[in-house]
Amino acid sequence: MEGIDRRKRICKILGQQNEPLSATRLAQAFGVSRQVIVQDVALLRAGGTQIVGTSRGYVMPEKDSVTRVFKVRHTDEETRDELNTIVDQGGICEDVFIYHRVYGVMEGKLNIRSRRDVDNYIHEIETGKSGLLKNATSGYHYHTVRAESESDLDLIQQELSDKGYLAPLQDYEPVD
Template identity: 50%
Template sequence: MTGSDRRADIIQQIKESRTPVSGTKLALRYEVSRQVIVQDIALIRASGYDIISTNRGYILNAPKSVSRDFKVQHTDEQLEEELCAIVDLGGCVENVMINHRVYGHMEAVLGVNSRRKVAEFMEDIRSGKSSPLKNITSNYHYHRVSADSKETLDMIEEDLRQRGFLVPCGK
């Protein structure tokens, strides 16, 4: 196992653990010294992970997040309503994806998580800086939506269904 593979695995171990992960246990697992683990943690932190050292081990200081892909369809006039419905229930519209018969899979990062960001996105659309990706696939598109819990995603899904935006599976 390479050092980068070990660090990727350490991140997974810490993310998935419900309790702090001790450096000694990590050293035993990967058959390296405790000092190598300390150096790995420093490199992991430098790459952007907020790893906290406690007297019981390492924990990741990050909000737990879940995500789900939704297939939706709506008009340009309903775009703002769709985005606001998602963010008002606590979701973040991570991206927009389409599957075009000629161009294949296309995806754009959005990161829309507030009404302010919805307004900025809509201003870019209205000003002509861009047009919605959905327009080249008869308004069909996907959004990956992240939230703090499965229950929040369930509420978002139900709201999109009630508004008529959610496309039933198989279409």
């Protein structure tokens, strides 16, 4: 199969998936190496195709959706509740990032869409050797949240506010 055809099929497959699909699985499906898939995705991105890479694989964001960045602060123990609040109201937590005054912006892709994703994420944090990114900035961090409508994002914002998780923005922070 030619590269152009393979890239078209990659887009079609990712567009039909609700869960991330790894480069390894795509490589097996097409009978090529994982590196070929990684290069294909890089070419697709360079051409303007929206493909998000997560720790679990590639995913294409929904076409008819909106995003908003929320600045939040909470304890480690409240992380599960914060993420469940987002997904329970129809949000997708695309990432977590911090603004560190020395290192600048540091980001991790999440693509958390469901309570199962939240449970998997918490399990990885609890059993891994790394901690939560928020702990490098006294608990302050940001999430880019995707939803179907502004009213869904408004509901998520209200829920996060009601639980005391929203934090005020400072003038020097790199988000609107």
